[in-house]
Amino acid sequence: MSVPDRGDPLHRLGWDEAYDAALAPFLAGDPRVVPGRVTRVDRGGCELLTADGSVRAGFVDRPAADPTERVCTGDWAVLAPGGAAWELRALLPRRSAFLRSGSTKAARGQVLAANVDAALIAVSLADDFVVGRLERFVSLAWAAGTRPVVVLTKCDLASDVEHLLGDASAAAPGVRVLAVSARTGAGVAELSAALRGGSAALLGLSGAGKSTLANALTGLGGQRVQETRDSDGRGRHTTTARELLPLPGGGALIDTPGLRGVGLWDAAEGVGATFAEIEELAGRCRFGDCGHRTEPGCAVLGAIEAGVLASRRLDSYRKLLRENDRLAARADALLRAEQRKEWKRRAARGRWESDAKRGLTPGTGGRGGRRR
Ligand SMILES: Nc1nc2c(ncn2[C@@H]2O[C@H](COP(=O)(O)OP(=O)(O)OP(=O)(O)O)[C@@H](O)[C@H]2O)c(=O)[nH]1
Numbered sequence: 618m619s620v621p622d623r624g625d626p627l628h629r630l631g632w633d634e635a636y637d638a639a640l641a642p643f644l645a646g647d648p649r650v651v652p653g654r655v656t657r658v659d660r661g662g663c664e665l666l667t668a669d670g671s672v673r674a675g676f677v678d679r680p681a682a683d684p685t686e687r688v689c690t691g692d693w694a695v696l697a698p699g700g701a702a703w704e705l706r707a708l709l710p711r712r713s714a715f716l717r718s719g720s721t722k723a724a725r726g727q728v729l730a731a732n733v734d735a736a737l738i739a740v741s742l743a744d745d746f747v748v749g750r751l752e753r754f755v756s757l758a759w760a761a762g763t764r765p766v767v768v769l770t771k772c773d774l775a776s777d778v779e780h781l782l783g784d785a786s787a788a789a790p791g792v793r794v795l796a797v798s799a800r801t802g803a804g805v806a807e808l809s810a811a812l813r814g815g816s817a818a819l820l821g822l823s824g825a826g827k828s829t830l831a832n833a834l835t836g837l838g839g840q841r842v843q844e845t846r847d848s849d850g851r852g853r854h855t856t857t858a859r860e861l862l863p864l865p866g867g868g869a870l871i872d873t874p875g876l877r878g879v880g881l882w883d884a885a886e887g888v889g890a891t892f893a894e895i896e897e898l899a900g901r902c903r904f905g906d907c908g909h910r911t912e913p914g915c916a917v918l919g920a921i922e923a924g925v926l927a928s929r930r931l932d933s934y935r936k937l938l939r940e941n942d943r944l945a946a947r948a949d950a951l952l953r954a955e956q957r958k959e960w961k962r963r964a965a966r967g968r969w970e971s972d973a974k975r976g977l978t979p980g981t982g983g984r985g986g987r988r989r
């Protein structure tokens with residue numbers, strides 16, 4: 618493995634000068650280190666693509682107490698020769714990260730994908746268009762530090778595409794919205810061009826057409842999706858394990874199972890960006906802490922009355938903020954519980970040590986302990 622130069626596989630996957638700068642201190646410490654991009658993560662290990670274009674598996678992650686510091690798909694890793702094989706030494710700072718809210722065990726959440734530039738939100742035109750769901754995905758994309766791109770899929774099945782494009786644009790102001798059909802190929806070239814050079818991740822409900830879209834974008838044909846013809850048009854497919862795939866025009870597509878239908882996590886800012894027009898209006902309310910319910914001089918209510926803002930937008934905005942608050946509160950509670958456990962462990966260890974010093978049976982504090 619050697620340090621990459623321009624046009625090599627790593628640059629095609631998005632390596633640039635800022636990453637060069639991030640790698641420099643590692644190179645100064647050990648000139649043998651090389652970067653690699655994580656294409657898939659397994660329990661405790663990962664697979665990487667390196668500058669010579671080869672995919673190397675079997676890398677073991679460094680120990681990290683904070684789950685968000687563990688390796689994830691899309692990470693740029695610093696590799697160094699160690700013993701018989703290469704080892705993963707560090708991760709370069711992430712430009713963006715999708716976090717999943719913590720499970721009941723881990724309060725701090727888990728990073729699902731890193732260094733994503735564009736979040737492709739797949740919305741099937743074969744199903745009813747649920748605006749609130751789109752707003753949720755858009756908020757998530759902003760919160761992760763990525764640029765959302767709304768992809769209305771299966772446009773061959775819809776008759777009023779123009780109308781639906783308008784609805785989607787209204788729900789996601791300032792966001793690029795495209796209609797595509799993997800079946801007819803409509804819009805695919807335009808989407809490819811919009812992604813060129815960057816890293817894109819796929820989000821969307823099951824059956825939204827993500828795998829089919831991934832095939833169309835990466836040019837993998839039917840390799841990743843097995844077409845089945847069933848009545849509801851959803852079908853079943855098998856997805857191969859690699860989660861980061863090079864795009865033919867440069868850049869990469871990240872498609873991780875965990876990212877496909879994620880929950881909100883610390884997305885208050887993302888919600889704000891999605892409902893930018895409401896936040897902007899709120900800045901003009903008479904009271905700084907206006908709840909936009911009955912307050913006099915409320916610019917938000919004023920806009921609704923004037924027919925400039927749909928009251929449905931305000932409802933969605935509130936709902937997403939509430940959801941986010943609930944998750945944040947839950948995460949706080951989990952974090953506190955973890956800390957309490959750690960304090961108990963430390964206190965127990967302290968008692969043990971002081972018992973031992975006093976010549977008591979360790980852990981009994983003298984109750985039932987005999988002096989030796
Ligand atoms: N008519 C039409 N059908 C499509 C199109 N894209 C996907 N489909 C069909 O929609 C179904 C679901 O597509 P998938 O690509 O498997 O959807 P997915 O989002 O990957 O689904 P999950 O893996 O469950 O998340 C399949 O039967 C596809 O053949 C399209 O552009 N037009």
Ligand SMILES: [Zn+2]
Nearest residue numbers: 902907909915
């Ligand atoms: Zn107000």
